[in-house]
Amino acid sequence: MAVRLKTRSAVWAAVVLAIAGTTAGLSWWRASAQADVLRADPDAILRDPRLRSVALTNGKRVFDKHCAACHGPDGRGDITLGASDLTDSDTLYGTGSVAQIEEIARYGIRAGNKHGWNLAVMPAYASKVPDAAEALPPQSPAQIEDLTQYLLSFTGRTTDVSAMKRGITAYTKAGCWDCHGRDLGGDPAIGAPNLTDAVWLYGGRPEDIRRTLQRGRAGKSPAFARVLTAAELRNVAVYTASLAHPGQETK
Amino acid sequence: MSKQPPLASDPQVAIWDIHQPVGRRSMLLAAAASLIGLAIAGYGLFTAQGTRTAAVPAEDAALVNNVPILRADLIAQITALYSVPLAQTTLAQRQKVLEDMIREELYVQRGIEMGLSNDDIDVRQALVQATEGQIAQDAMTSKPAEDELATWYGSHMEKYASEGLVTLHEWLVPRGSDGQQAVAALRKGAAPASLGLKTTGRVDDGEEFYFAAEQHLGEPLFAIARKMEDGTVSAPIPMPDGLHILQMIRNKRPVTTPYAQARDQVLADFLADKVARLQAGNQRFLKKRADIKIASDLK
Numbered sequence: 001m002a003v004r005l006k007t008r009s010a011v012w013a014a015v016v017l018a019i020a021g022t023t024a025g026l027s028w029w030r031a032s033a034q035a036d037v038l039r040a041d042p043d044a045i046l047r048d049p050r051l052r053s054v055a056l057t058n059g060k061r062v063f064d065k066h067c068a069a070c071h072g073p074d075g076r077g078d079i080t081l082g083a084s085d086l087t088d089s090d091t092l093y094g095t096g097s098v099a100q101i102e103e104i105a106r107y108g109i110r111a112g113n114k115h116g117w118n119l120a121v122m123p124a125y126a127s128k129v130p131d132a133a134e135a136l137p138p139q140s141p142a143q144i145e146d147l148t149q150y151l152l153s154f155t156g157r158t159t160d161v162s163a164m165k166r167g168i169t170a171y172t173k174a175g176c177w178d179c180h181g182r183d184l185g186g187d188p189a190i191g192a193p194n195l196t197d198a199v200w201l202y203g204g205r206p207e208d209i210r211r212t213l214q215r216g217r218a219g220k221s222p223a224f225a226r227v228l229t230a231a232e233l234r235n236v237a238v239y240t241a242s243l244a245h246p247g248q249e250t251k
Numbered sequence: 252m253s254k255q256p257p258l259a260s261d262p263q264v265a266i267w268d269i270h271q272p273v274g275r276r277s278m279l280l281a282a283a284a285s286l287i288g289l290a291i292a293g294y295g296l297f298t299a300q301g302t303r304t305a306a307v308p309a310e311d312a313a314l315v316n317n318v319p320i321l322r323a324d325l326i327a328q329i330t331a332l333y334s335v336p337l338a339q340t341t342l343a344q345r346q347k348v349l350e351d352m353i354r355e356e357l358y359v360q361r362g363i364e365m366g367l368s369n370d371d372i373d374v375r376q377a378l379v380q381a382t383e384g385q386i387a388q389d390a391m392t393s394k395p396a397e398d399e400l401a402t403w404y405g406s407h408m409e410k411y412a413s414e415g416l417v418t419l420h421e422w423l424v425p426r427g428s429d430g431q432q433a434v435a436a437l438r439k440g441a442a443p444a445s446l447g448l449k450t451t452g453r454v455d456d457g458e459e460f461y462f463a464a465e466q467h468l469g470e471p472l473f474a475i476a477r478k479m480e481d482g483t484v485s486a487p488i489p490m491p492d493g494l495h496i497l498q499m500i501r502n503k504r505p506v507t508t509p510y511a512q513a514r515d516q517v518l519a520d521f522l523a524d525k526v527a528r529l530q531a532g533n534q535r536f537l538k539k540r541a542d543i544k545i546a547s548d549l550k
Contacts, residue, residue: 006267009267010267024290034309035309036309038309038310038322039309039322041326041337041338042323042326042337043336043337043338044338066392069394070394080511080512080514080515081514081515081518082515097336099323099326099327099330099337102323103323103327106323108388108391111387111388111391112383112384112385112386112387112388112391112526113384113388114380114381114384115324126414126460126462127414127462128462128463128466138460138462138463140456140457140458140459140460140463141416141458141459141460142457142458202515207512208512211508211512214413214414215414215516217515218519219515220391220519220522222388222391222392223388223391223392224392225388226385226388226389226392227389227392230308230309230310230321230323231309231310233323234310234323
């Protein structure tokens with residue numbers, strides 16, 4: 001009886017020790033990998049299998065909880081909120097690097113944090129004072145139609161050529177070029193979108209464009225500086241970047 | 252020794268026999284327990300959020316009097332200064348930027364030590380703005396539920412109406428002519444020129460938004476215009492320069508924008524309202540918590 005007790009206890013002790021040891025080992029491994037994720041050049045993480053696996057696993061969890069509500073569970077965005085599609089290589093701000101995404105996750109866009117992006121909004125041209133920061137002329141319904149026809153021309157959808165031609169002049173007179181550029185290519189330094197491609201933050205139907213020009217737009221991405229830890233912010237940035245570079249993820 | 256209960260003959264068996272007290276077993280268990288305790292405490296101490304130890308935490312580039320300088324902020328400054336990705340900068344370049352950031356942190360800390368946060372006008376304004384900004388920032392981090400947004404839209408629908416559109420004429424009745432007669436003739440379809448009416452030139456650009464027509468006509472006349480139906484003519488309106496007549500061609504009243512098309516604005520307004528309420532609440536809280544003494548002549 002005493003001997004049976006002894007072996008049984010020994011087996012139990014071994015099992016408990018093994019579990020404790022594995023748990024401790026795993027959490028140490030995770031903690032050290034996470035620390036390495038934080039110390040690494042953010043834009044080198046996706047190329048390092050060990051760091052990538054830690055960052056992507058944890059980053060997906062953060063994304064699902066804090067970003068998916070606006071950017072969609074798959075990151076494809078939401079045109080009714082103007083939440084960017086994060087899976088394409090088209091970026092409003094900067095070049096889409098992990099470091100830049102992390103900055104957006106931490107400090108936000110138009111989110112009340114001065115570190116964040118907050119340089120321009122799309123003016124509401126159907127109002128007395130289209131823009132609070134810059135003196136810009138309000139536009140008449142006809143001018144807004146001309147501008148819409150002009151913007152539609154870049155994707156071959158103009159239905160009124162003479163309105164389109166008037167739109168070219170209106171684009172200059174209304175000061176659009178100041179933010180979107182003379183070539184309408186946009187400005188990643190202030191988040192003004194490219195107006196010549198088929199990528200639309202708020203939808204590219206004629207009525208969407210009219211609504212944008214008339215009432216303005218100012219999408220906000222929240223600043224998570226005080227909500228998420230440094231590790232969570234880094235992980236979610238790496239995960240978000242991986243959505244736009246699926247190639248790197250499977251390499 | 253002799254007073255203790257008799258020990259089992261085989262000590263190896265006895266130590267695992269929980270029915271028998273064994274001094275060595277107690278010691279072993281106590282030692283194991285304290286080791287586990289120490290390990291847990293140590294793990295907690297070195298990994299807990301916000302713990303500052305002698306070592307620089309992984310997310311920080313430096314600690315200045317225990318105030319962290321984030322690696323992420325350092326990277327942002329390095330890449331902004333040299334306009335190349337981090338990987339293309341040298342250690343010397345990174346160190347230089349870090350040195351500048353440490354200098355800034357030292358000066359900020361010294362400034363606070365000297366009470367500049369109270370004295371300097373710019374610092375005071377920046378602090379007020381930053382405190383307000385912080386509240387706004389925190390309010391935005393959770394997206395409101397869809398039914399909250401829909402309810403807000405439902406109770407503020409007029410905010411999401413389109414801007415109304417008008418196309419109209421504004422005629423000036425020549426001095427000495429009968430305004431009532433001119434109106435009656437216009438209503439019968441007479442040509443304005445045949446009645447000697449002249450346009451005021453204020454609304455001749457065709458279709459206009461309400462806000463523009465209001466600017467051009469002035470508030471009193473626009474208030475009349477916005478109520479007119481298509482194809483109607485107003486009564487003569489006395490103005491300082493004579494009688495005016497409004498002739499409405501087309502009045503497209505504002506129409507409510509469907510929720511799906513107003514959703515971005517609904518979210519923005521909902522959050523702005525939440526922020527305003529939080530700011531007010533914060534102000535009440537600060538006042539309640541503070542000890543404010545006001546001179547008797549100013550009470």
